Amino acid sequence: MMEERFRLATPSEELPAYYQDLNDEDITALFQNFDVEKNFDLFDRQTRDPNSINFCIDFGDDDAWCAFDLGSTSFSQLLRTPRPAHLNTRWINIWQPYNQKDTLHALARHYDFSPRLLGLMCSDPIPPKPKPLQSKKSSATLRSRRSLKSSKSAKSGKGSKGSSTNNDSLDSEESIGMTDMMHSTQLELVRDMSHYHIVDEVWHWSSVDWGRRFVCLGYNSLHNVRTRMAGSHTEELDNSRDIPHGKRVWNWLLLTEDKTVISISEDPYPFIDGPLAADELKTLYTIRRNLVSVFRQLTKAPTPFRESSMIMLPIRHRIGNSDEETAHRPTDAPGLLFYYLFEDWFTTYSLVTRRERGYAAELDRLRREMLVKANLTHVDQLHHIGCQLSVLKRVYQSYELIIDRVLKKQEATLASLKNSHIISGPDSLASSIPLSSPGPGGMQIPEADSLLGVSLSSAARVRFERLKDRIKLYALSEIQECIDQKESLVMMNFNLIAIKESFSVEQLTRVTLLLAKVTIVFMPVTLATGYFSIQFRGVEFTTGNYWWVFGVILVVSLGLLALFSIFSGTMDGGKIISRPFSRMCYEVSKRWLLHKRRRGY
Numbered sequence: 001m002m003e004e005r006f007r008l009a010t011p012s013e014e015l016p017a018y019y020q021d022l023n024d025e026d027i028t029a030l031f032q033n034f035d036v037e038k039n040f041d042l043f044d045r046q047t048r049d050p051n052s053i054n055f056c057i058d059f060g061d062d063d064a065w066c067a068f069d070l071g072s073t074s075f076s077q078l079l080r081t082p083r084p085a086h087l088n089t090r091w092i093n094i095w096q097p098y099n100q101k102d103t104l105h106a107l108a109r110h111y112d113f114s115p116r117l118l119g120l121m122c123s124d125p126i127p128p129k130p131k132p133l134q135s136k137k138s139s140a141t142l143r144s145r146r147s148l149k150s151s152k153s154a155k156s157g158k159g160s161k162g163s164s165t166n167n168d169s170l171d172s173e174e175s176i177g178m179t180d181m182m183h184s185t186q187l188e189l190v191r192d193m194s195h196y197h198i199v200d201e202v203w204h205w206s207s208v209d210w211g212r213r214f215v216c217l218g219y220n221s222l223h224n225v226r227t228r229m230a231g232s233h234t235e236e237l238d239n240s241r242d243i244p245h246g247k248r249v250w251n252w253l254l255l256t257e258d259k260t261v262i263s264i265s266e267d268p269y270p271f272i273d274g275p276l277a278a279d280e281l282k283t284l285y286t287i288r289r290n291l292v293s294v295f296r297q298l299t300k301a302p303t304p305f306r307e308s309s310m311i312m313l314p315i316r317h318r319i320g321n322s323d324e325e326t327a328h329r330p331t332d333a334p335g336l337l338f339y340y341l342f343e344d345w346f347t348t349y350s351l352v353t354r355r356e357r358g359y360a361a362e363l364d365r366l367r368r369e370m371l372v373k374a375n376l377t378h379v380d381q382l383h384h385i386g387c388q389l390s391v392l393k394r395v396y397q398s399y400e401l402i403i404d405r406v407l408k409k410q411e412a413t414l415a416s417l418k419n420s421h422i423i424s425g426p427d428s429l430a431s432s433i434p435l436s437s438p439g440p441g442g443m444q445i446p447e448a449d450s451l452l453g454v455s456l457s458s459a460a461r462v463r464f465e466r467l468k469d470r471i472k473l474y475a476l477s478e479i480q481e482c483i484d485q486k487e488s489l490v491m492m493n494f495n496l497i498a499i500k501e502s503f504s505v506e507q508l509t510r511v512t513l514l515l516a517k518v519t520i521v522f523m524p525v526t527l528a529t530g531y532f533s534i535q536f537r538g539v540e541f542t543t544g545n546y547w548w549v550f551g552v553i554l555v556v557s558l559g560l561l562a563l564f565s566i567f568s569g570t571m572d573g574g575k576i577i578s579r580p581f582s583r584m585c586y587e588v589s590k591r592w593l594l595h596k597r598r599r600g601y
Contacts, residue, residue, distance in 0.1 A: 018084050019065070026074045027067065034064035037301040043068065044303075047292045050269075050276055050284055054094045054103065058087040059298055059316060061329055072102035079110040083258075088330040090260040091298075091337060093291065096267045097252075098124050104264075111214045111256055120207075120218070121252060123195035125270035196266070199250045203243065204394035208405040210452035214256045217342065217402055222395060223247040224350040225283045242387035246351055249287055253342055255454050259334040263291070263341055290344040294337070313340055335460030342402075343467055351392060359389060359482045367489055374496035382493070386486045389479050396475045403468045407461060517561055524553045 019031050032039045034057060046052045046068045055068045056078065063086055070078075075092070083090065092107075094100055101122045108118040199205045199220055207218035225247040252264035268287060269280055276284065285292075296303060297313040315336050351358075362385065370378055456464070532546050567582065 016063075016065070016084065016087075018081070018087070022077045022081060024074050024077050026070055027077065030067035030070060031065050032067070034059065034066040034298065035300045037303070039066075040299045040301040040303065044292070044296065047288065047295050048285060050281070053096050053100060054092070056093075057091045057295075057298060058083060058089070059091075059333075060086045060088050061316065061326070062086060064298060064300070064316070070103075072100070072106050075103050076106045076110075079106065085330075088259055089333040089337060090258075092260065092262045094262070094264045096270070097121055097264050098267070098270065107262065111254075112211055113214075113216075114209070114211070117209050117216065120195045121264060125267060126194070126196045126200060128271055196250065200248065203248060203391050204398040206398040206402055208402055212452060213258075213454070214254050215406065215453045217251075217253040217406070219251060219253075219398065219402060220395065221249050221251055221287075221344060221347065222351055222392075223249065223283075223286050223347050225286055241384040242391070244351055244388045244392050247283055247287060253338065255334060255338045255456075257454050259330075261334055261337045261341065265291075286347070290347055291341065294340050315340070332457045332459040335457040336463070338456075339460045339463045339467075343463075345467070345470065359385060360478075360485075363482060363485050363489060367492070370489070370493050370496055374493050374500065376493075376497075378493050379490060382486050382490050386483060389483050389486065393476065393479045393483070396471050396479065400468055400471050400476075403464050403471075406456065407464055517565070520561055521554070521557050524557050525550060528553050 014033065015028060015031060019027050022028075032043075034040060034043065043055070043066055046055070053069055055066060056070055056075070057064060057066045059065070065087070078090075094103065097104060104118065104121050107113070108121075113121075203220050203222070205220065207216070209216040209218070222244060223246055247268060249268055250266040252262070254260075254262040256262070265287075268283065269276060272280070294313065294315075298316055300316060313336070315333055363382075366378055366381060528549050529546075532541050532549070
């Protein structure tokens with residue numbers, strides 16, 4: 001139904017002759033005017049559709065044409081046929097690359113990808129972990145094979161000749177078993193070292209590949225996804241506590257010499273059958289937010305999405321119309337599109353910015369909890385936060401390295417000038433130099449055409465430099481500040497625990513002193529009571545004599561204990577540190593003398 005509405009949006013007769021001359025039914029049926037409002041509304045919904053697999057946009061200053069879900073044959077036709085001058089830039093986006101290997105092979109043949117780069121792009125997603133029942137079944141199968149093997153060996157031959165034959169068969173079976181084991185180990189190693197295994201284990205993994213006709217960036221993008229809805233069969237919060245809370249997605253981004261930008265994104269849910277759940281759709285929208293924002297900025301149809309100043313992009317919408325400004329637009333557009341697809345600043349920076357759920361807020365929450373009651377569990381939480389911040393730091397450092405590699409100027413080496421038929425000097429920069437054959441040695445090639453990679457326009461270069469400064473100033477510095485705060489909180493936690501222990505020791509000391517003082521007070525009274533309990537010959541004690549002696553001894557004991565406590569500073573004042581009486585007298589006298597001097601003046 002959607003395809004029928006799409007085809008009825010604009011008649012195929014309105015297509016430029018470029019598309020009609022390709023003689024491809026899918027191209028003539030699916031390509032529509034991107035600047036028509038009703039067509040753009042449908043395209044905009046398709047960018048958020050999980051079932052969309054690719055799209056292609058050809059645009060210039062005045063015209064733009066778009067198509068979704070093209071086949072590999074259609075892409076081959078588009079790549080083989082040069083575009084007209086008014087459609088100076090092309091954007092090819094591919095979702096679910098593991099299901100479009102024919103399209104990737106068509107791109108690789110046209111732009112001469114290396115076999116390794118093509119193999120990485122065509123990598124299959126990481127399969128889900130096997131269930132325990134499957135592992136038990138595999139172990140039971142191995143046990144049955146081993147028992148079968150032992151029964152065969154038990155039934156084997158009789159006599160020396162038979163035994164030798166049986167030994168040979170056993171040796172062959174052992175060799176077969178070892179070979180199977182080696183094959184299985186090798187397959188397991190290859191499976192564990194696949195592309196998506198590496199990028200999932202090493203989040204800061206990145207790649208910059210140069211070709212004669214392209215430059216390719218490979219990197220992980222992190223998306224701040226923390227939602228987890230009830231009843232969902234997926235969980236966005238990663239179970240590991242040492243990696244940041246977010247969704248990791250691998251991306252390929254290419255800029256080619258024919259002003260084509262190719263973006264390839266990893267499928268976040270490759271093994272889910274049926275429609276996505278609500279939280280999965282929300283995650284998908286978050287992952288595609290920057291791509292959809294750039295997509296919306298390429299149309300000139302009246303839409304409300306371009307009103308915000310934060311998302312306005314100068315790719316097709318410019319203010320100046322001077323001849324000098326207009327002359328640079330066809331060369332600036334591919335580099336600007338390449339830059340804005342890589343930037344995605346809002347998504348990546350939201351992981352470290354000071355927000356409700358940012359790392360700074362989480363550290364502040366731990367600090368408040370420590371001031372109430374510090375314990376060793378806070379140290380464990382701070383350790384995991386530090387691990388997450390370290391991963392984020394390495395991710396942003398990888399972005400910085402990618403920018404350095406992109407901005408690095410490629411120069412011809414002395415070896416290439418001597419060992420190849422390359423014309424050096426300023427004359428080689430002219431694209432009008434014909435290729436000449438000096439003889440059996442081969443063809444002469446201009447130096448500019450021999451360099452790897454694609455040169456960026458100045459408009460894109462200055463924006464990459466600005467992005468590098470932003471990463472240093474707003475991302476890496478923020479992460480380093482959080483790491484330093486984490487280290488200080490660890491020391492603060494240990495100090496608070498030490499203070500709490502010292503306070504507990506002081507409380508125990510005060511209680512011990514109190515018990516000792518009570519013992520000291522009643523020890524003379526106990527001795528006096530023992531004395532009056534002795535029956536001396538010719539001596540009789542009355543009750544009055546006992547209580548009179550008891551009172552005198554008690555009063556004297558209390559007085560002596562008070563004087564000793566005052567002068568030794570062991571009076572219980574309820575403070576962590578008690579000062580002796582002599583120190584208190586010295587400070588009081590000092591303040592009194594200072595007060596007298598001030599009054600005397």
